[in-house]
Amino acid sequence: MPQREAKSDLASSGGARGGQMALDAAQASPTPAIAATARIVARLKHLPGPLLPVLHEVQHELGCIPAEAVQTIAEALNLSRAEVHGVITFYPHFRSEPAARHTLEVCRAEACQAMGGDHLAAHAQATLGCGFHASSADGNFTLEPVYCLGLCAQSPAVMIDGHPHARVTADKLDRLLTRTLEAKP
C-alpha cells in the first residue's frame, strides 16, 4: 500500500538524521510533556524506523500525543511537524486529546453495518453527544470506530473498555453504558 510505505520510509529516515541539540534542550524543558517526550525519543531514536515506536510510547505515557510532543518529536527526528502529524492522523489508534474514563468502540465494518450498525453508531453519537474520535462532555466516554471485532456472526458489535459485546441494540447499548458507569464511575 503506497501510502503506508511512504509513512514507514519517513519514520525510518527521521531517526537516522537525528537532532541531538533539539533533543538535549527538550529534555531540560520545564513543560512535563516536552521533557517526557524528549526522554522517550532519546531512548528510542536509534531503533530502525523510530517514529512509530516513539508515538506509541508517548501515547502510553501521556495518554495522548499533545501538540507540544509533536513539535519535540519532529525537531528531534529532523522531520517536519506536518510529517509527524500526517503519521498520527493516518493511524486511528493515535489521539491528540486524552481519552475519557471509558472507551466505547462501535464496529463500522460491513457485517455490522448490514445488521444495523449505522443506526447503532448514530445512537451512540446522539447518546454521548459527540462524534467519533471525540469524548462526551462529561468525560465519561470516548467514542471510537473499530473495523471488525471478530463477532460478525453476532453483529452489530461494540467494545467497551476492551470487552466485546455482540448483538447490540440501542437499548442494550444504553444498558451497557449505564452498567459501565455503575461499575467504575
Ligand code: FES
Ligand atoms: S464486521 Fe463487525 S464484528 Fe466483524
